[in-house]
Amino acid sequence: MAPALAWLTALMMVPCALVLALAFFRRGIYGGIEYTFTLENFGLVLDPLYAGIFLNSARIAGTATLIAVVIGYAAAYAIAAAPRRWQPVFLFFAVLPFWSNYLIRTYAWIVLLNREGLITQLLRWFGYTGEPPSMLYTEGAVIAGLVYNYLPFVILACYAPLSRLNPELAEASRDLGASAMTTFRRVILPLTVPGIAAGAVFVFVLSIGNFVTPALLGGGRFQMIGNLVYDQFLTANDWPFGAALAMALIAIMLLVLMAQALAADRAAGRIAEAKADG
Amino acid sequence: ADLVISNWDGYMAPDAMAAFKAATGVSGEVVVHATNEEIMGKLVASGGKGYDVVFVSSPFAEVLNKLGLIETIDHAKVPNLANLYPEAANLSHDVGNKFSVPYTWGTTGLCYRSDLVKTEPASWNDLLAPSDALKGKTTMLATDRWLLAAGQLAKGYSVNETDPAKLAEVKDLLISAKKTLLAYDDTTFYSKLVSGEALMVQAWDGWCNYGIAENPQIKYTIPKEGSDLWVDTMVVMKASANKDAAFQFINFMLDAKNHAWAAQNIDYKVPNKPAMESLPADFLAKFPNMAMPVAELVKFEQLRDVGDAQRDYSKIVSEIKAAQ
Amino acid sequence: MSEPRTLLAIDKVSKNFGRVTAVDGISLDIRENEFFALLGPSGCGKTTLLRMLAGFETPNGGRILLDGRDIAKIPPNKRPVNLMFQSYALFPHMSVRANVSYGLEMERLPANEIRSRVDAILATTELVAFADRKPEQLSGGQKQRVALARALVKRPRLLLLDEPLGALDKKLRGAMQLELKRLQHEVGITFVIVTHDQEESLVMADRMAVLRDGKLLQCDTPHAVYERPADRFVADFIGVMNFVPGKAAADGVLAANGARISGTVPAILSPGAAAVASVRPERIRLFPPPETANRVAGIVEALAYHGLDLQLHVRTALSQKPFLVRVTADAADRRPVTSGDAVELGWDAADVRIFAD
Amino acid sequence: MSEPRTLLAIDKVSKNFGRVTAVDGISLDIRENEFFALLGPSGCGKTTLLRMLAGFETPNGGRILLDGRDIAKIPPNKRPVNLMFQSYALFPHMSVRANVSYGLEMERLPANEIRSRVDAILATTELVAFADRKPEQLSGGQKQRVALARALVKRPRLLLLDEPLGALDKKLRGAMQLELKRLQHEVGITFVIVTHDQEESLVMADRMAVLRDGKLLQCDTPHAVYERPADRFVADFIGVMNFVPGKAAADGVLAANGARISGTVPAILSPGAAAVASVRPERIRLFPPPETANRVAGIVEALAYHGLDLQLHVRTALSQKPFLVRVTADAADRRPVTSGDAVELGWDAADVRIFAD
Amino acid sequence: MTSSPARIFGLRTTLVLVFAFLYIPIAVLVALSFNQGGLPTVWSGFSLKWYASLAGNAAILSAALNTLIVALVSTAIATLLGTLLAIGVEMRRQYGSGLEALIFAPMIIPDIVLAVALLSFFSMLDFTLGLHTIILAHVVFNLAFVCSVVRARLKSFDWSIVEASADLGASAVTTFRRVTLPVILPAVVAGALLAFTLSVDEFIIAFFTAGAGRASTTLPMQIYSMIRFGITPEINALATIVMAVSITALTLSQRLNRGVIGQ
Ligand SMILES: Nc1ncnc2c1ncn2[C@@H]1O[C@H](COP(=O)(O)OP(=O)(O)OP(=O)(O)O)[C@@H](O)[C@H]1O
Ligand SMILES: Nc1ncnc2c1ncn2[C@@H]1O[C@H](COP(=O)(O)OP(=O)(O)OP(=O)(O)O)[C@@H](O)[C@H]1O
Ligand SMILES: NCCCCNCCCN
Numbered sequence A: 001m002a003p004a005l006a007w008l009t010a011l012m013m014v015p016c017a018l019v020l021a022l023a024f025f026r027r028g029i030y031g032g033i034e035y036t037f038t039l040e041n042f043g044l045v046l047d048p049l050y051a052g053i054f055l056n057s058a059r060i061a062g063t064a065t066l067i068a069v070v071i072g073y074a075a076a077y078a079i080a081a082a083p084r085r086w087q088p089v090f091l092f093f094a095v096l097p098f099w100s101n102y103l104i105r106t107y108a109w110i111v112l113l114n115r116e117g118l119i120t121q122l123l124r125w126f127g128y129t130g131e132p133p134s135m136l137y138t139e140g141a142v143i144a145g146l147v148y149n150y151l152p153f154v155i156l157a158c159y160a161p162l163s164r165l166n167p168e169l170a171e172a173s174r175d176l177g178a179s180a181m182t183t184f185r186r187v188i189l190p191l192t193v194p195g196i197a198a199g200a201v202f203v204f205v206l207s208i209g210n211f212v213t214p215a216l217l218g219g220g221r222f223q224m225i226g227n228l229v230y231d232q233f234l235t236a237n238d239w240p241f242g243a244a245l246a247m248a249l250i251a252i253m254l255l256v257l258m259a260q261a262l263a264a265d266r267a268a269g270r271i272a273e274a275k276a277d278g
Numbered sequence B: 001a002d003l004v005i006s007n008w009d010g011y012m013a014p015d016a017m018a019a020f021k022a023a024t025g026v027s028g029e030v031v032v033h034a035t036n037e038e039i040m041g042k043l044v045a046s047g048g049k050g051y052d053v054v055f056v057s058s059p060f061a062e063v064l065n066k067l068g069l070i071e072t073i074d075h076a077k078v079p080n081l082a083n084l085y086p087e088a089a090n091l092s093h094d095v096g097n098k099f100s101v102p103y104t105w106g107t108t109g110l111c112y113r114s115d116l117v118k119t120e121p122a123s124w125n126d127l128l129a130p131s132d133a134l135k136g137k138t139t140m141l142a143t144d145r146w147l148l149a150a151g152q153l154a155k156g157y158s159v160n161e162t163d164p165a166k167l168a169e170v171k172d173l174l175i176s177a178k179k180t181l182l183a184y185d186d187t188t189f190y191s192k193l194v195s196g197e198a199l200m201v202q203a204w205d206g207w208c209n210y211g212i213a214e215n216p217q218i219k220y221t222i223p224k225e226g227s228d229l230w231v232d233t234m235v236v237m238k239a240s241a242n243k244d245a246a247f248q249f250i251n252f253m254l255d256a257k258n259h260a261w262a263a264q265n266i267d268y269k270v271p272n273k274p275a276m277e278s279l280p281a282d283f284l285a286k287f288p289n290m291a292m293p294v295a296e297l298v299k300f301e302q303l304r305d306v307g308d309a310q311r312d313y314s315k316i317v318s319e320i321k322a323a324q
Numbered sequence C, D: 001m002s003e004p005r006t007l008l009a010i011d012k013v014s015k016n017f018g019r020v021t022a023v024d025g026i027s028l029d030i031r032e033n034e035f036f037a038l039l040g041p042s043g044c045g046k047t048t049l050l051r052m053l054a055g056f057e058t059p060n061g062g063r064i065l066l067d068g069r070d071i072a073k074i075p076p077n078k079r080p081v082n083l084m085f086q087s088y089a090l091f092p093h094m095s096v097r098a099n100v101s102y103g104l105e106m107e108r109l110p111a112n113e114i115r116s117r118v119d120a121i122l123a124t125t126e127l128v129a130f131a132d133r134k135p136e137q138l139s140g141g142q143k144q145r146v147a148l149a150r151a152l153v154k155r156p157r158l159l160l161l162d163e164p165l166g167a168l169d170k171k172l173r174g175a176m177q178l179e180l181k182r183l184q185h186e187v188g189i190t191f192v193i194v195t196h197d198q199e200e201s202l203v204m205a206d207r208m209a210v211l212r213d214g215k216l217l218q219c220d221t222p223h224a225v226y227e228r229p230a231d232r233f234v235a236d237f238i239g240v241m242n243f244v245p246g247k248a249a250a251d252g253v254l255a256a257n258g259a260r261i262s263g264t265v266p267a268i269l270s271p272g273a274a275a276v277a278s279v280r281p282e283r284i285r286l287f288p289p290p291e292t293a294n295r296v297a298g299i300v301e302a303l304a305y306h307g308l309d310l311q312l313h314v315r316t317a318l319s320q321k322p323f324l325v326r327v328t329a330d331a332a333d334r335r336p337v338t339s340g341d342a343v344e345l346g347w348d349a350a351d352v353r354i355f356a357d
Numbered sequence E: 001m002t003s004s005p006a007r008i009f010g011l012r013t014t015l016v017l018v019f020a021f022l023y024i025p026i027a028v029l030v031a032l033s034f035n036q037g038g039l040p041t042v043w044s045g046f047s048l049k050w051y052a053s054l055a056g057n058a059a060i061l062s063a064a065l066n067t068l069i070v071a072l073v074s075t076a077i078a079t080l081l082g083t084l085l086a087i088g089v090e091m092r093r094q095y096g097s098g099l100e101a102l103i104f105a106p107m108i109i110p111d112i113v114l115a116v117a118l119l120s121f122f123s124m125l126d127f128t129l130g131l132h133t134i135i136l137a138h139v140v141f142n143l144a145f146v147c148s149v150v151r152a153r154l155k156s157f158d159w160s161i162v163e164a165s166a167d168l169g170a171s172a173v174t175t176f177r178r179v180t181l182p183v184i185l186p187a188v189v190a191g192a193l194l195a196f197t198l199s200v201d202e203f204i205i206a207f208f209t210a211g212a213g214r215a216s217t218t219l220p221m222q223i224y225s226m227i228r229f230g231i232t233p234e235i236n237a238l239a240t241i242v243m244a245v246s247i248t249a250l251t252l253s254q255r256l257n258r259g260v261i262g263q
């Protein structure tokens, strides 16, 4: 535990604190830092524009998270129910596509979805003659891209607690008269909330910071909040404002995450059930 | 130590470093960066340690200079500067090539499918307010300054305009244009033309050439309101430990033969008079924009660092991107 | 009393896990409203059998009929059967109350009925003070009571209890036993209970079955099993028994080391086959009357008072292990013996059963 | 016999979980090489106490001294103490053999010694056939035996067993009890055992402690606890007891409903205080001789034979609950009674203890 | 629990559908590696030329190797540290929210902030940049991801077996190695796969913390730098080869070592 905390302190806390502290200074005229204390950057953060972008990107990331969690959980469940020997194989195949490059995977989606793309061709081949459906450069395409790229992370996260769920608990539930569905909802699901929460956090944080997918599949029409920070640091060369935006983002997400962690912890209790491991 | 050069991948002749070594005995390696912004950020954060020569677009060179990160060009060590067009030694961002040496230059215009677009586009408004046939089949560059430039040019404003009222007009224009746009794209727009997904796109001339290479029906035009003059430059880092070799490298690149060879590899115009004059006819025929007269080119205004107005610029871009 | 109706018919049911045969062709009837105990050594297949009745294991062979209908296709949640798990299987994320009310919620009973039934069973199982705790905050016995409460509160037609009282102290166990009997009679629940506590099964059960290695050895009333065990194993397993090894002689006689012991022979023995005669310690008399059928001389090796009884270890020529003899303290008072004394033991032929060895 | 040495001194140890006080200022000495039993109702703190001895809970107060040294700072793996967990805590990923040999491997014993010791304990616990199975492939009792084998094979100085035999049938339990006693005497292990089986503790333990609500009520030999319980709770908890409610009168006398019962008063009672007189069922005589100190008339409500004994429920004016009376069958034979008969009960003052109520 | 045929059918269907979703774009990607033309999204005929040109592209190959090194090393370190951290946190459980924040932070700090911060920090300390600095940086976020996955598993972990191990004389290290780790191994493997996957694809942080030189150029850096002048199907060819090699390696290891992590 100590080495990990030391690592995080030395290579995250300290450096990030140094950079985030820039939020209290002024942007120099040429993009450097002018070391006069100011709170104006935080004032700028409060512009409704940024709140709007935050909400919109949170909505997109949230939708992607929801979908990814539903699909990913189902997949993890199916994997955990497969014979033990096959489980690692399935997990491996779930992540393998993602050892190729993000950019070319996204291009593959473009090939599928664009107006002259494979799906359109397929429709035409089946005799469809109308206007090709507009699938690319929509919010749907962005969400699909995010779901696609982060689905394996949900699968991995959900698999972790599902892999050793005590089967007797589900049996006890069935025995007490619960249907398979109710058993799932009231016993299996709550006990695997930690995995769902972890998976959801992964999709959400990775999505909200993503810029390749909104740019390529969304046609640049959508902007994630992470991208806004990126733009301040690099495009606008406005580190102080970037730092202020980042701090706001980090603060909001931390609050949400810790509230969620607390809730999940409470929901799942400490599942020290001997049979879960025995 | 070896010379370290940072460039976009594919933005030099593939054999450039080998030829440089053969010619000078100095070995070097090329590392790649994805965007101006990223290499800028990296140079700013690290003070540029480790890099000798970096390729960046002119506004970024300007900022690097203002931040004191780049070295003054020692003209004595770069005799081939003489090969540059006189206009290229007088670029507004760096009159007299004090801190940057232009490597390529060109325009930003409209790249389109001549076989599918009925009338040849003539104005930025043909892009910003397209005919019904083009609606949903146009793209614009996503990079903030060039995105705004299309609106600024259409409105007849400077591409470095800082008047908030005028910028607001530009913003409104671009927001309305967004509704007819297929996408903002500065990476795959030319393949969209090839596939027919898009019919007209805002493009850098050289990049349009990549489309032309795939499909000769693709054509490039500069709208009547004009273009910007973009310049990609080579700069030498102040932190460089091999400045002599760095100048030697720049000098090597400016050699007429080498620069011409680069142009033929990357399909971009180079500001090198003997080099341009040596380009083969078939190459010029294939890419008509290569032959654009320098005098016409330099009429256009360069993108410049806009100082504190940058905040307004980036906010406007955010507003456009956030608009529904 | 009317003819007892069969609630559950277990018909040649088998179950194996890979190469392990856990239940091996068991046939058994459970009657309506009876209290049925399953006994057998650890690993004999009791839990597996209960799990098949509840629907968690599919038999490899045989049928299970409830009210005459094959229940193979009925999923666990549709069976009017509840199982209390040997390992409790409490829902770790739910409070004690939530665990207990879960089963009633599944029946969509009105909230106030749920509440009152749960309150009642929590009171019975002395868990009221723990209603809001999570299972991890309970002691072993408290957990077991939650599992019991969770099963009882459902009042199913057939309740399967897998060692329900093992972790409870004697007092509480006594109270729970009373409660189970009350539920049997008042609510009309049929019980199948696995227990290692012989006294519990002898006292509580209407009938009991003894299993071994997945097979059914005997199924009868506790009294019958105790008094007339079907084979050597049952005789040894239930209660305490003295065995005299020997060979089967003429009908009802065992030729032991220089003696002939007569008794009942429940299963046919071919003459000369290895056999044992068995007799319970409390059926042996010290200094028996002369007419006693079987008798042997011995030396008292040890003796100890067990409450009212005197327990003697008497070495004889008949077996390697000393005879265990339990006589009442009164009887001992009448003719006191101490360690090292020569005594004579005797027992009636009616109290002897002779089994294959 | 030399003066017994104290191995482990528990000195005013307390433990609470949040607002729950699980162990409340217990002081207790465990002597070298003794067999010590912990008894008490479910939830009284037995497991918590053992867990503190093993080093898994830090007491909120008090000290634990092993050989006179405070062991607060010694981590569990350095204590010469082993705990068999009530919930077994078997390693799910290891075979039975691997589970059992784990502790010896930690001692870096030579492989062949490990092998032979593990083989021996597997044989003793009748687990040889299961040596290569994983815990999930075992029955409840088999798991318990693995846990037991895993603890026993270490032969620590102090072995803490939390209900080690609860899931075993009587035969196997008897064999295991013998094995534990053998280890105590041959290997010299000191045992602290939690059990709910009173007979087990009465027979096996050298001394025992009775806990209630985290407090120590009595610590003494089984015989002393049975015969001279320290208070009403212990009297009731251990064995079976009849209570007569009343008020404390003069020294050693309880004024009950119209009768005066004399007996021993272990703790001072202020005259007039609510009190109960207690007497064991087997100490009550039917139709007592005239010189008997305490006597009462009653009506037989029910009677049942329990092996050799006859157990009677006799209603009297002295208490609401009927008296439980156990007489030997012989005694009963001499003067037979049946349900509804009027009888007279009597018992000696020496057999009565009077407690605060 | 006994599985009804309907349940098995449902589970299988789920797997088939999910894997179809995951692999359809991959099929496109593989097909494009055989594309005659150089455009990333337009098909123009079959060719193996990109495989040939990949073989001659030292830059891409060395970047691929660097990526593999960074991903493997940072995954190894992050898996170890992240697992230990998860165990530490879950064992105590009464951790403060400060610790919680410290563990969540690497996941939510925007990449660019971490990138800029680390680069500034390394320059301040005059730390030489190289593959090792990328590894240091990747461990930061990988550690958080691994920790999350392992913690999700540990919430349902039976700690009494850890106590039992200590009780039987095992040191903390031995207990970890022989009891805790084997039991939570599926989650640790899941965490490691996740870390590896993130690291292989990470661009911005790697770019900022890389040294100036080919020796620390990773594949994403290489590929993103190609955007401006055309990402060629060489990359698709590379991805195809990576997947083919991985599948072969997996098949072999499955043969050799039947399901190590599946106990
Ligand atoms: N984690 C916990 N949080 C709150 N209370 C607890 C916790 N663990 C135990 N307790 C309580 O402490 C008391 C003592 O528990 P302990 O497990 O020591 O009992 P025990 O004597 O072993 O009982 P049993 O015979 O039922 O196993 C019980 O009332 C129990 O509910
Ligand atoms: N999953 C399994 N794989 C292999 N064998 C198993 C499995 N489950 C149980 N067994 C074996 O089947 C036999 C019967 O087990 P079962 O649990 O029914 O015994 P039991 O009678 O309940 O014993 P106990 O009294 O010890 O609980 C045992 O020998 C056990 O080892
Ligand atoms: N906030 C830091 C997270 C870093 C993960 N980036 C991975 C990008 C994968 N495309």
Ligand SMILES: [Mg+2]
Pocket: C046, C047, C048, C086, C162, D139, D140, D141
């Ligand atoms: Mg069992």
Ligand SMILES: [Mg+2]
Pocket: C139, C140, C141, D046, D047, D048, D086, D162
């Ligand atoms: Mg306990």
